Amino acid sequence: MNLKFGLEKIPKPTIILILILTIFFLKGAFLTALFPLFTGQDEARHYSSLQYRAEPKEKNWGKTDRPLGSITSLNIADYNFSAEMIGVGESSDYNVFRHQLYNTVNFSDGYYGKNEKEINSQKWKPYNYFRQPDIVAGNNLYYSIATFWERLLSGSDMLVRFFFNRIFSTFLGTLGIFLAYLIFKNIELKEKESLILTAIVAFQPKYSMYFANINYDVLLIPLFFLFTLGAVLSLKNGLSWKNGTIMLLSIGLGFFTKPTALILVAPFLGLIFYFFYKKNKNINIKTFLSMIAVLIFIVYLSNYNFFSLLPFKNNLTETFQSLENYFSKSLTLGRFALSSRTYWGSLGWFDGFVEKNFTDFVWTIQTLSAFG
Structure with missing residues (x-):
């Protein structure tokens, strides 16, 4: 009776969110033991x-x-x-x-x-x-x-x-789901719509499978979510130190996780210059310069060899020949089909008809949906 009374005090959307997060974590824990x-x-x-x-x-x-x-x-x-x-x-x-x-x-x-x-x-x-x-x-x-x-x-x-x-990876995946919910909430979606989208992300098969294994991307992906949340809050409420810190923290932690986080610098600088030149969203010049300085400091601490990103370290002929070889092996119908299958999650190591062919059902549903 007391438990029921206590649950009645908790808003229904909060209960649904907790349920989504709990189910995702338990499902992930099951997958960690299954694979x-x-x-x-x-x-x-x-x-x-x-x-x-x-x-x-x-x-x-x-x-x-x-x-x-x-x-x-x-x-x-x-x-x-x-x-x-x-x-x-x-x-x-x-x-x-x-x-x-x-x-x-x-x-x-x-x-x-x-x-x-x-x-x-x-x-x-x-x-x-x-x-x-x-x-x-x-x-x-x-x-x-x-x-x-x-x-x-x-x-x-x-x-x-x-x-x-x-299981720690699954915990990080659960954190990513929660951040996704906050993103949906702050782009002015209604509570119901936010929860529906959160549930869709939580039950995306490949996402669940990826967060059931040991890989440094399981930390990088939630950091991308965190950066997105900071960017959304900035567009919604203005570029304050709070929102800027969220993005800078994401970039900094991302740098020390995987160099791929470098791509977050581009949208961060884009947002700063957007607010700097937007008349109705003025930004304090000291705040602007401070954020740029912090970003430069983070890049410096990362000790990353940025020259390795230059596309033309060799002559142009070798570079384009390398690109041609790469795309000729990557952009094939077989690769696209495999990517689609593994995106949804391949459970092929089970010897069962459904596990081997369930993506065919997904493709059928997607085709019917495309025709509306």
């Missing part, structure tokens, strides 16, 4: 990167020289990962289902997964024994956070550490 090890986007290399950073500073074990493994290799032992990753990967049949669009995982009949007891025994060290570790180099905010969890759970087996970081 096989290292099958996320470049997940093996990302986990190798954070595991390498979690190693003791004094590496008092022997190191072996070996060139980095080929990216086309199907054998996890060909990569310069930690002994634990290689051992767990081989024990869990990673070599069987890696890079297969349609394949079937051999699930065990009992409570335990295949070789799970062996994996839980922690017979392999979480150390990399190669002088050329297969990792993403450089400072990275996501790896710093994920490495903290890895060290915190260092006494647990790899399954606990690995899936905890996956």
